[in-house]
Amino acid sequence: MKSATPDYAGLIRFLVQPFLETPDALRVDCEVLVNGSRIWVRMAFEGTDKGRVFGRGGRNVQAIRSAIEGVAKAAGQTVSLDIYGGGQHRDNDDDRPPRQPRSSPRPDAPRRPMKN
Numbered sequence: 251m252k253s254a255t256p257d258y259a260g261l262i263r264f265l266v267q268p269f270l271e272t273p274d275a276l277r278v279d280c281e282v283l284v285n286g287s288r289i290w291v292r293m294a295f296e297g298t299d300k301g302r303v304f305g306r307g308g309r310n311v312q313a314i315r316s317a318i319e320g321v322a323k324a325a326g327q328t329v330s331l332d333i334y335g336g337g338q339h340r341d342n343d344d345d346r347p348p349r350q351p352r353s354s355p356r357p358d359a360p361r362r363p364m365k366n
Contacts, residue, residue: 256321265314269302294334
């Protein structure tokens with residue numbers, strides 16, 4: 251008898267929606283790879299919710315990853331979670347110019363004389 255695949259999309263929605271101001275904007279897609287042993291989960295949400303979803307130091311998103319990895323392990327699967335929307339891109343309505351990299355490295359800090 252083959253075990254049923256867990257509802258990863260439902261689990262992600264259950265774990266993530268409480269962090270979102272606009273829960274309807276959450277999009278979850280699950281793809282089964284390699285004979286059903288690997289699961290690829292993609293999650294997208296509004297960029298304004300990034301801070302709440304990721305949490306301080308990434309604690310919230312790490313807890314979400316741990317939860318789905320535990321479920322996957324119990325089902326004899328491995329899971330990969332990709333997150334979109336809270337990303338590294340900048341919104342087009344931002345008036346600030348993009349930051350330029352430093353043209354020269356920082357100077358070394360002055361050294362204090364050693365006491366004998």
